[in-house]
Amino acid sequence: MMTFAEQFDRFAQLHLPAHLGDDAILRFRSLARPVDAARDVALGLDEGSDHLVFVSSGAIKLVAHASAGRNQVVAFHFPDELVVVPARAEHSYTLSTLRKSDLLVFDYASFADLARSDPAVLRSLLDTARSSLSRSREKSLTLGRKTATERLASFLVGMAHRIGVEREGLTFIDLPMSRRDIADSLGLTIETVSRQFTILRDLGIVRTVGKSGVQLVDLRALEARAGYLTEAA
Amino acid sequence: MMTFAEQFDRFAQLHLPAHLGDDAILRFRSLARPVDAARDVALGLDEGSDHLVFVSSGAIKLVAHASAGRNQVVAFHFPDELVVVPARAEHSYTLSTLRKSDLLVFDYASFADLARSDPAVLRSLLDTARSSLSRSREKSLTLGRKTATERLASFLVGMAHRIGVEREGLTFIDLPMSRRDIADSLGLTIETVSRQFTILRDLGIVRTVGKSGVQLVDLRALEARAGYLTEAA
DNA sequence: CCCTGACCTTGATTTAGGTCAATGCCGCCA
DNA sequence: TGGCGGCATTGACCTAAATCAAGGTCAGGG
Known part of the structure; x- marks a missing residue:
């Protein structure tokens, strides 16, 4: 305090x-x-x-x-x-x-x-x-316009910028918010958020550590799934 | 000009x-x-x-x-x-x-x-x-959290405040934007927007005049369908 | 005034994500 | 350090809205 x-x-x-x-x-x-x-x-x-x-x-x-x-x-x-x-x-x-x-x-x-x-x-x-x-x-x-995967990917990329720390050359995020908060932020349900985490984990893009830790194994792949604009306008 | x-x-x-x-x-x-x-x-x-x-x-x-x-x-x-x-x-x-x-x-x-x-x-x-x-x-x-009907109702209430005019005691809106623009604003498709207009029209809550005119027949009912918070916190 | 093309509406079908229902697991505190 | 309660995951099923596909209608130009 x-x-x-x-x-x-x-x-x-x-x-x-x-x-x-x-x-x-x-x-x-x-x-x-x-x-x-x-x-x-x-x-x-x-x-x-x-x-x-x-x-x-x-x-x-x-x-x-x-x-x-x-x-x-x-x-x-x-x-x-x-x-x-x-x-x-x-x-x-x-x-x-x-x-x-x-x-x-x-x-x-x-x-x-x-x-x-x-x-x-x-x-x-x-x-x-x-x-x-x-x-x-x-x-x-x-x-308004992104799929569940893109929402979670965008969220993680954003959190990486704001509260991510470098650890063994990879970005690590200690998420202070629950799955419910993430769901309420992304306009999804907790179940969908959980399933999207599972998908990203199975793809080897992120690793989860306990309930709040997330290791971004492949930031490029995560960004590629975030629905960002890639080519020049 | x-x-x-x-x-x-x-x-x-x-x-x-x-x-x-x-x-x-x-x-x-x-x-x-x-x-x-x-x-x-x-x-x-x-x-x-x-x-x-x-x-x-x-x-x-x-x-x-x-x-x-x-x-x-x-x-x-x-x-x-x-x-x-x-x-x-x-x-x-x-x-x-x-x-x-x-x-x-x-x-x-x-x-x-x-x-x-x-x-x-x-x-x-x-x-x-x-x-x-x-x-x-x-x-x-x-x-993030509203249904298609609520989105259109919220949109119309908002537009009524911003560009609505009183006419014969009712609020009339001449929408400058197309159904596509409305859809892109509400995170829906044009078909869904159109269907929601039809529902509100069939309920007698709004009347549509040509492609861009909307007469708000029952503003109270529209607000009630907008998903606003009603009771005290 | 009527023709035309863009916009809008309506209908049939599909699907992403929600809902419902267990089960699993973490981390806290006794 | 083990048990418990809340959070997270997983699975089966459902539904709101998307998609696909015709038609209908309006407003502006010839």
Whole structure:
């Protein structure tokens, strides 16, 4: 568990401009609410307003809810990332931890208000929004037009980039999310996700280690099955 | 067709701060490239960089491309809206007109560079990104977890909000996009979209007028079929 | 005004992935 | 360190939507 000071310093270093005056820093600091949550906990955020959440440690998922208990994982987030959690509209959103996590929670409106005249902070918010938008658009393509195999392959390639580590020359991923979370992220069922893992394993493209470990044996083959565009436009 | 001056004035009024100095305005103006495109034309944007496009008139679609010719309409945009068109990454994106349109095209990097110290312009970009992100997340839920009927119902409710007009007390929509575009937006085939229209028509929820007109006879019933969250969280 | 081609609708059949139902296995904690 | 409970895998079967295949219809140009 990180102290509030450690967390805020890390946040400020990554998302606030270096030149910000002490009093300005303090104002942002006073908006930050530290949340130290165990594994698999849904944050009780006020659904009436937007929030901004900084991940100090751990891993989280942002989930959208439709009728009949159907859930869609809209995004996963990892340490040092900033997420915007939308207020409830036609659907509602919840943020949950995948593992024990340290988070800083801000009310979006208050944060944006403090930032309204600071270009550097605004740029940081804009960067955050743009990278979330770009991942969200990729996800639309995956959900709308890809087969189950392609979805899992795309997912694994994406996770390799974000949380993969090199080990014996191969990429290794320690997935913090369950099969259910993967299914809810890819618009599939847990059974289908499991079958796709089996297929990739039988093809020798990945190796699974326990429930959460994945070794990418043949990244090229995985990318080839992800449905990416190959030839020039 | 609108003149460049008309288009830029409209753009500036909506997306640039009122107090901006004349020279600053001129700099933004010099970045704007007017594009007057006929119906169903793909804009030839350099795929190597991001672009910012303002819709002066008409209607456009942003399409993501996967392998094997599969397309996903990632967003539709209408007059007065600003869109970010991403550079090519694992997938490529194209912007096409749905009807004859007047557009202003900016290179994103140049625009952002000019805006980098102006909080008001940055806030405008941030608003654009946030509303695109929020629509994109809703779309993920639709594509990942909704049935064909719910997808079409959600689509029609959304279009009603964006381009619907009141007529004889009912909402009327003149859809600028074809069944193929709707299918590519909802992750379905044109046949399924057509069948869902037939179902909604037979239920008396909508009435179709020609190929593009849709009269929403019973908006409540349509919303009820959209898979929205109903009860309190 | 009517011809034509593109778009849309409808029907028959197929299939990818969902659902239902066991069984297996990991990892945690006593 | 062994037992247990939740997660993951596997198998049999089902169904929503895709695919394949005709027709129908509308809007624009001659």
